[in-house]
Amino acid sequence: MALVLIFHRVENRLHTLETQFKDLNSTIDKLTQKLEFQGKTLEKQVDQDEIGFCLHLPGRFTSVEINLFYSYVSETLSCLHSRVRVRLPDLGGGLPTLASIMRRKGKNQRIKLVWEAVLEMLGLQEGDILALCTFFITHGSEAQYYPANQRQTYTSDISMMISKVVKNEILRESLLRAVQVVENGRVQKDPKKILSLVQK
Numbered sequence: 673m674a675l676v677l678i679f680h681r682v683e684n685r686l687h688t689l690e691t692q693f694k695d696l697n698s699t700i701d702k703l704t705q706k707l708e709f710q711g712k713t714l715e716k717q718v719d720q721d722e723i724g725f726c727l728h729l730p731g732r733f734t735s736v737e738i739n740l741f742y743s744y745v746s747e748t749l750s751c752l753h754s755r756v757r758v759r760l761p762d763l764g765g766g767l768p769t770l771a772s773i774m775r776r777k778g779k780n781q782r783i784k785l786v787w788e789a790v791l792e793m794l795g796l797q798e799g800d801i802l803a804l805c806t807f808f809i810t811h812g813s814e815a816q817y818y819p820a821n822q823r824q825t826y827t828s829d830i831s832m833m834i835s836k837v838v839k840n841e842i843l844r845e846s847l848l849r850a851v852q853v854v855e856n857g858r859v860q861k862d863p864k865k866i867l868s869l870v871q872k
Contacts, residue, residue: 738811738814740818740823740827741838742807742808742811742815742816743817743823744830745804745808746808746817747853748804751853752770752794753767755794756773756787756790759786759790760782795852795853796853797849800849800850803843804847804850831848831851834847
């Protein structure tokens with residue numbers, strides 16, 4: 673009888689330990705997921721801070737350089753917005769700005785898939801759009817749009833200029849990709865429209 677009682681106690685103890693072990697494992701899994709999420713968030717924040725810091729440095733670019741970069745950025749963002757809306761004709765009225773697309777793509781799978789497809793088609797990445805929008809917002813109030821024929825009077829090789837004067841690697845690569853989008857003729861040009869594309 674005593675042996676049976678001891679056996680039951682041991683069995684109960686093992687069951688308790690097993691439950692505690694499962695709870696501990698669950699807690700560790702949740703903590704690991706949380707740390708991974710925080711790590712990714714921090715990594716994105718570092719990239720954003722780096723871009724923002726570079727863009728806000730006084731005297732970083734001349735007015736001509738800002739205008740040239742702004743022109744390519746404007747056309748690229750305009751193209752991105754137009755291409756997404758064309759592929760979502762039934763949602764077009766609810767996507768009046770690029771910012772509206774960027775906000776809704778996190779909640780709407782259809783918009784997200786179209787967004788990713790258009791980015792791939794244009795040879796752009798998510799980080800490029802962050803950098804280009806940051807540049808646009810930072811310099812939009814002071815910049816002037818240069819049409820293609822006017823740009824040629826300032827530089828014969830915009831890619832070379834970007835490589836020389838843009839020290840921030842993230843922004844430099846994003847601007848070079850924007851130039852590729854424009855120079856490859858993939859842009860539907862409507863420079864006046866761009867002013868509304870990143871409004872919140």
